[in-house]
Amino acid sequence: MSAKIFGNDNGFPVVQAFGSFTMDLFTPKSDLDLSVNFTAETEDLCDRKKKIKVIRKISKVLYSLQRDGIYCGVLPLVSARVPIVNVIDRETGIECDITVENKDGMTRSMVFKFVSSLDERFRILSYLVKIWAKIHDVNSSREQTMSSISIISLVAFHLQTRHPPILPPFSALLKDGSDSASVEKNILLFKGFGSTNKESVAELFVSLMSKLLSVESLWEHGLCASNFEASWISKTWRKGVGNLSVEDFLDRSQNFARAVGKAQMQKICRCLTDCASNLTEFVRGNIDATKLKNRLFGRLNPDNLVSKPRLRGVKRKRKLKHSLEIRYKSQKRIKHVVPHEEPAHRAGAAPGTVAPAMVLASPVLLQQPTQTWCSNSGQSVGKPWWWSLFVVPSGFGYGLSVRVLPRAPHPGPGLLGRAPGDLPRPNSGTKLLKQVQLPGLLGRAPVDSIRSNDGIQLPKQGPLLPMPCQEQTE
Template identity: 50%
Template sequence: MPDLLKEVEKFQAEELAKIKFTPACVTELDGLLCNAYVIQCPKPIDYHNRRDLIRIFNVIAKEIYGNNDSSPVVEGYGSFVMDMFNQKSDLDMSVNFNHSIEVPRMKMIETLRKFSKKLFKLQRSGHVTGVQSILSAKVPIVKVTDRGTGIECDLSVDNRDGIAKSHIIHAVTAIDERFRMLSFLMKSWAQEHNINSSKDRTLNSLSIVSLVAFHLQTCNPPILPPFAALLKEGADLAYVTNFVQTYSNYGNKNQDSLAKLFITLFVKLALVENYWQKGFCASLYEGSWILKSWGRRSYSISIEDFTDRSENVARAVGTEEQKTIYTCIHNSLNQIKAFLNGQMQGIKLMSLLFGKHTVSTLGIGSAGNTNENMHNLPIMQNPPLPPPKRRRLGERFEESQAQQPSERNNFVQGLQGTGPQGVGGVQRETLFNTLASFAPSYMPPTSIPSTNHSYGPRTVPSPYAINPVAFGGSYNPSIQSHFVPSRSSLGSIGTSRQQAVAPNIFLADQVHSQLAHVNHNQYRGDPTFYNHRNH
């Protein structure tokens, strides 16, 4: 391993020496990447739609199992909980029963069949589409797409490991903002190049985020610590979240800009293309490359699961798909080099990396006015609306609208670019303050000036962020976690139940879930549990 590692490090140093890191070009690229990140970040309506879908799946669970202590609770995990999702991202959900013992596979399949039966009924009535049961997979799931929002949902059972990893990664993002920013950009890049899908045998989102974390661990000096330091007490979410605070200044010695990290990540990935077959494995737990044998199994890309080191989170990547992934990596690296050499304009590079839609949102007309335009970027945009008409979710929005009409109107006008301050909407500070008043858990990102690369840590989240449960008295479907956190470790998650209350509804003139309009007769008499709509 030391010889192979020295060989890779030598090749990496030689490759980086060939790249012209012209300060002006790097600064321009940094500005473009920072603003691409801001523009592609989720909007308040994206948070709301996903929380509302989780709430609705809990209603479905009550219809299937009854409203009693033995009924399961549906909880989100994955990119939504990591806070590394965008409008196009899937929503991962897990059906969790109220006990700490492992759910047998047959019960998982039985549970998913019950949900599938209900979802097929909803599909026939036009509320959802694409219901598909994949019960032979290692993790059985049911896939369904909500027609109102276009969000694809993946429903599994008792996926507590996935929930734990998601919350841990979200906690780690508090160490250094560059982790979330770079992860977000790499996911957007992978989505644009159609290599972000485990069902298509390419990279799943956890693999991409893990590669970014590994890159930041292996920078010199490192920006993130080995996860072994954070997991001394195992996957105890409360412990990890609190312990993260001791690493708040860990990466301060490394002042590499987002652009520099973006470039060096592509270089690092490109150079290990032929080393995966030699046993190279990215270990987040150790924060370094390791040589690893998977026994009789052979993988095209190896990324060690930091909570279960016997598993490879990139196990879905196929041999031919690895070639496709690396074709994209090499092409993008060559395009970045062309930009740094002055052979490609920034607008062209952004289009090739993240798609034409990003360029049109950036509003950059030419390389000559890039800097000027970056100061007048529309920070938030309305998500595109599908053909079906938009519907209101319930009377509770009318109450909130009556309470804050002027603030809400200013906010919507700001998003649409029709506010009194002209195209581009309201001032950034006003917009962010208004966002905070509508969605207390929404933390809008801020664009980092290209001339200042002092990336500071964010506020350390609770183990059940995005919107943490502050007390153990009631269940709030607008809150990320559907369980009251307890004192012990992962095995105790879900031991405390919560009661349902009404969702926090905002921006109801935007597109919402078709499931929100299902007439659930069983709960018609309890409007605080479900805001139904008669047809």
């Protein structure tokens, strides 16, 4: 299709895949990321106007094929930071995201591909967290939740900040440049880097959830996870402080999680809390392993192995408009019953007593589900839906009331392993961010020493991550 539209100039353009497919981190419902490249350069030399022009030409052809029933859901997004056109193959249901000269995306995919070769736990843990996020609807940048690149980066960051660390800082991998040859050469220096860490994938999953839950109230104060430095840093972006901050290791002025909205961040935190509660119930013996896996990762349905075409563009707007009209009409039908005087012999009260007004509530409120929480005794307790709307002061962190169960006796080696004391305490002189210790699944999980993004190194107890020794280098 590209050759038909743009011709052939010394073998260009070429269409190359990147993203989760090339990183071997894709799931059955993952999008296929494609880049139409007109040069062999590793740097992006194509200006934005040319990219938009190419996207519009490709969209025009895709629209004609959509009318023939070959594709559906064609949606060009030329106003996005990276101009893109989305399209779904009608026969397979596979969704493609087509960009132009997306060399940064290809480089990031290449780096993660090399990193995954250092330790297999990175790839497996990335799978687990991505599936957990998809099951709980917090893995979609379009819906203002976490993108796949931000999830994978958080997994890599967690492995970088274990003691001993499992992955090296990305600054050591990119010190000679971001081209494939340089990164591959530096990767060889770190073979066996994390072999001294014997934590299982299950232990790493639990400690990652505990870590993210423990720093929940610090994101809005500038806390940022940096793969480049392999440490927590303090950072503000052009639009202020992000609701979730995961630094782009190639362009450090960008935030991988910039799409996360404030309300969606609350949803992510609630999912983390529910995950901690389910793990605690499993440790206490209230649920078995099968039920725990179903709660965390859902049940595999063979009918849903491939993503189904979604309504886009005008059709989606019409569907939304139709649902709003139905809601408006239902609200108009809500009636308020005027209070009236009940006879004394029927109400069992003195004459003149007025019965309370009977007001019909909105059907949306009446159908709210109840939330089940675990009491200190480990029993499930049903709570009314309005109980979940309780809001604490905003300084606590996004106005959420985090209810984490008290720490159970440590079971020793097994699923949980040792407590996540993987991050050193900041010195008392560190005043950039206030150290907040929230009760996590396995007790308190302190935050690393914070480093400001202006290059000033704040005091800390010792090096967070040792560099490879001379013997390993040789």
